[in-house]
Amino acid sequence: MIEKFIKNEQLNFIKKQIAFIKDSTKKNVAPTVLAAVIDLANAKILDLFPNAASAQQEMLDLSRLKTDAEYEEYIQRLSAFLLPFPKITEQHLKKMFPKNKKLKLPDLSKLDHSKLTYLSWNDLSSNKKLIVYELDGKMVGIECKFSPTSKKNICSFCNCFSEVSYFSTVTKEKKHKNSDYYRAIGNLICTDSSECNKKITDTEYLTTFLRDSLGI
Ligand SMILES: [Zn+2]
Incomplete structure (x- = not known):
């Protein structure tokens, strides 16, 4: 088999x-x-x-x-031989974003886990996009702020011309001498992550972006 x-x-x-x-x-x-x-x-x-x-x-x-x-x-x-996205619970997601007390969760029961490279959903009430991915065998998550206006452009994750929004995230990277220093990363990413998951053909940019954001 x-x-x-x-x-x-x-x-x-x-x-x-x-x-x-x-x-x-x-x-x-x-x-x-x-x-x-x-x-x-x-x-x-x-x-x-x-x-x-x-x-x-x-x-x-x-x-x-x-x-x-x-x-x-x-x-x-x-x-039939697709590796599914790892099983994840609401509890697990809440733990990944401990600072976000009003975290809006996606409907996990409606997700087709075999068609996901990364899990992401938009919280329109706070203009945030949450991204979850298994990096080096561990589930990691980041929050990005996003501008509500979308336009047609190239998405950084899937490299396709599609409906994208501008997302920015503050990295955990810090400079020793200046504790107030924060570096933000901005990206144009598909507004609809289920569309992005249908088109993404490699995870090179996604993983680099997550490593940069998380400072790992
Ligand atoms: Zn995309």
């Missing part, structure tokens, strides 16, 4: 590669060019899983797929 081994952002990455292959197919590029596009997509996908066992590699291999139905079936098959 093959264990679950694919993260939400990795499946998004695979979907993006398939979209690229389909796009090249539609453009009627030369067969050799199309073969190269497929080879490259396949190599990029396998690169995401350097420790994949041979059965997993076989499952990831898309080189023999031709039709839209076959690609669809491939995605369906891989979806």
Whole structure:
């Protein structure tokens, strides 16, 4: 039996590669060019899983797929191997934000844990966005202030052009000599995090941002 081994952002990455292959197919590029596009997509996908066992590699291999139905079936098959976002309780969330006495919690029962890279929700009453992610095996959370106006731009997390808002967070980083020094980080991030979770293909920026904010 093959264990679950694919993260939400990795499946998004695979979907993006398939979209690229389909796009090249539609453009009627030369067969050799199309073969190269497929080879490259396949190599990029396998690169995401350097420790994949041979059965997993076989499952990831898309080189023999031709039709839209076959690609669809491939995605369906891989979806069964999605690693879910860690189980989290309301109690746990409250503990993560001890200073926020009026913390508004998301409806955890409505979340599809298999389609989450990070958990985030907006508290419109206080103009805050809360972000929770498993960093180095530990759940961490940060609060960002956000400006209520949204606009179309590139999101820092998913790198897609979408409806974003400006979020800023005060980092825990301090300079020794000046205890009043606080550094704030500002970002344009998808206003709707469920949309962002559908598009995010890697966690490089997200993890860097969390480490910077938390000073770890
Ligand atoms: Zn986004």
